[in-house]
Amino acid sequence: MKKPLLKFWDIWNMSFGFLGIQFGFALQGGFMSRIFQTLGAAKDDIPLLWIAAPLTGLIVQPIIGYLSDHTWHPRWGRRRPFFLVGAVLSSLTLFFVPHSPILWVAVGCLWILDASINISMEPFRALVADKLLDQQRSYGFIIQTLIIGIGTWIASNLPWIVSNLGVSDSAPPGIIPMSVKIAFSIGAFVFLISILYTVFTTKEYPPKDLNEFKKKKETGNLFAQVFEYIVTMPKTMLKLGVIQFFSWFAFFAMWSLANPALTEHVYKSPMPIEAKFDLKDPLDKSQFQKDNTAFQKASNLVGSNMGLYGLSSMAFALFLSFYTSKRTINRRMIHMSSLFIGGFGFIAMYWFPNPGLLKYWFMCVGIAWGSILSMPYAMLSSVVDPEKMGISMGVFNIFIVIPQIIAALNGVNFAASLFGDESIFALVAAGVSLFISGMCNLLITEKNAIRYQV
Numbered sequence: 001m002k003k004p005l006l007k008f009w010d011i012w013n014m015s016f017g018f019l020g021i022q023f024g025f026a027l028q029g030g031f032m033s034r035i036f037q038t039l040g041a042a043k044d045d046i047p048l049l050w051i052a053a054p055l056t057g058l059i060v061q062p063i064i065g066y067l068s069d070h071t072w073h074p075r076w077g078r079r080r081p082f083f084l085v086g087a088v089l090s091s092l093t094l095f096f097v098p099h100s101p102i103l104w105v106a107v108g109c110l111w112i113l114d115a116s117i118n119i120s121m122e123p124f125r126a127l128v129a130d131k132l133l134d135q136q137r138s139y140g141f142i143i144q145t146l147i148i149g150i151g152t153w154i155a156s157n158l159p160w161i162v163s164n165l166g167v168s169d170s171a172p173p174g175i176i177p178m179s180v181k182i183a184f185s186i187g188a189f190v191f192l193i194s195i196l197y198t199v200f201t202t203k204e205y206p207p208k209d210l211n212e213f214k215k216k217k218e219t220g221n222l223f224a225q226v227f228e229y230i231v232t233m234p235k236t237m238l239k240l241g242v243i244q245f246f247s248w249f250a251f252f253a254m255w256s257l258a259n260p261a262l263t264e265h266v267y268k269s270p271m272p273i274e275a276k277f278d279l280k281d282p283l284d285k286s287q288f289q290k291d292n293t294a295f296q297k298a299s300n301l302v303g304s305n306m307g308l309y310g311l312s313s314m315a316f317a318l319f320l321s322f323y324t325s326k327r328t329i330n331r332r333m334i335h336m337s338s339l340f341i342g343g344f345g346f347i348a349m350y351w352f353p354n355p356g357l358l359k360y361w362f363m364c365v366g367i368a369w370g371s372i373l374s375m376p377y378a379m380l381s382s383v384v385d386p387e388k389m390g391i392s393m394g395v396f397n398i399f400i401v402i403p404q405i406i407a408a409l410n411g412v413n414f415a416a417s418l419f420g421d422e423s424i425f426a427l428v429a430a431g432v433s434l435f436i437s438g439m440c441n442l443l444i445t446e447k448n449a450i451r452y453q454v
Helices: 008-015 017-038 043-049 052-069 080-099 103-131 134-164 178-201 210-219 222-232 235-265 282-324 331-351 358-372 375-381 386-396 398-417 425-443
Strands: none
Touching: 008 103, 008 134, 008 178, 017 043, 017 080, 017 103, 017 134, 017 178, 017 235, 017 282, 043 103, 043 235, 043 398, 052 080, 052 103, 052 386, 052 398, 080 103, 080 178, 103 134, 134 178, 134 282, 134 358, 134 375, 235 282, 235 331, 235 358, 235 375, 235 386, 235 398, 235 425, 282 358, 331 358, 331 375, 331 425, 358 375, 375 386, 386 398, 398 425
């Protein structure tokens, strides 16, 4: 069947589930390091504790992409069954994460959470390409980014909001504060409800030839086809992968180390080291509680400021959505410029460590984030086979997880050490990485990827 041009609300409904997905990612990205630190993790160990997330993505996303390409249910369609399974698993894990009694339970929860989010997320990317004509894809991915920005901003502020409603940030050593537990419970609820909204308001197009589709499903081999696709991927996809590598290395550095870096460098309230206090001594115990509460409150503020990268990415996406609905855009130049702005934002956190300015630096980072979530996918969707959109998006996400794995395996610590021995230099390394990523956009030469009349 011939796909029609979709209206704004049709695209909004099919993308709304990303609100919940981003609640999950924002709570994970903004507060997992805080949970790890509270449960006793050393700063230098935090990136390695995060390795579960990218490793899971490396395994799950290509498989889910392949399976969703080869799935069709008369009622639930191709992608929506995966939305639903991922939403249930993610919501349950989000609820239990802040109740982790020890560090390794929290690490295990991160593994499950990231796998569950990926089950929902990858088919969402493919759904946009499934439902939209090529001339609407930039618009569709930008609407998706707009919703992601809303989710990032609200979710990142949840512990701060809950704290301001009177819920305590204080807790005994090794216990997650109640403000964080309630925030994660809210996130679990929003995740499930927003996915259900998309599942029940969006219909999918059936395969062009259902009999042929069934034959391909019966004869297909998951691992053989994934391997074949990796070997034969379009050259533009490989070039976009280089851009993605440096972009996601930078954001992994932020997610894993922004909390220790900024609580120290900007708020001067680092996590107190329990071993340095004699908790049997009333004075020492009182001082530890005071320092720990200061750290937890500073962490709330870091999370709140981080949420502004979601807000600015939303504003950027809103601007682009109006512009791309009527005009041609140069995707390559927009992406390059956005990454440069984000790189400046990261480096400015070191140069200007003023709590009042931090929000502006995260807004700069949000410009890059808004572009990362839309422009590479819009460029990619113009150069791949529509019948293999799910596996294409799944394989493309390898270029997201490999840099994160490298970053987790001491890559972030090594890159930061090139600039200095403080945690803040991880964010300086992130800024430099975004500048390199921006320059790599010059590798993209395919005209249809760079520019499309919408």
